[in-house]
Amino acid sequence: MNGDSLISFIKNHKGKAVGILLGILFGALVLHIGLWYSIFLTVCAGVGLYLGTMHDRGERLAAFFDKIMTKRMK
Numbered sequence: 001m002n003g004d005s006l007i008s009f010i011k012n013h014k015g016k017a018v019g020i021l022l023g024i025l026f027g028a029l030v031l032h033i034g035l036w037y038s039i040f041l042t043v044c045a046g047v048g049l050y051l052g053t054m055h056d057r058g059e060r061l062a063a064f065f066d067k068i069m070t071k072r073m074k
Helices: 003-012 014-033 035-057 061-073
Strands: none
Touching: 003 014, 014 035, 035 061
16 A cells, blocks of 8 residues: 555545544553553543533533533433
8 A cells, every 4th residue: 555545545534544543542542551541531532522622613611511410400
């Protein structure tokens, strides 16, 4: 596989390429720091991604907590 076909693969299959990279990263984390620390780190990154996405959309942080609290109250 030469460089042009690799770039073509990445352009045509962005989700698969990102998934492969995330899988390799998670595997390296598990090997280096352990399974539970890796899971904790992944959850923290996911929460950060969610909050960052909310900020980019212009949503308030209070709306996030309102969603959480109203689901727990039901």
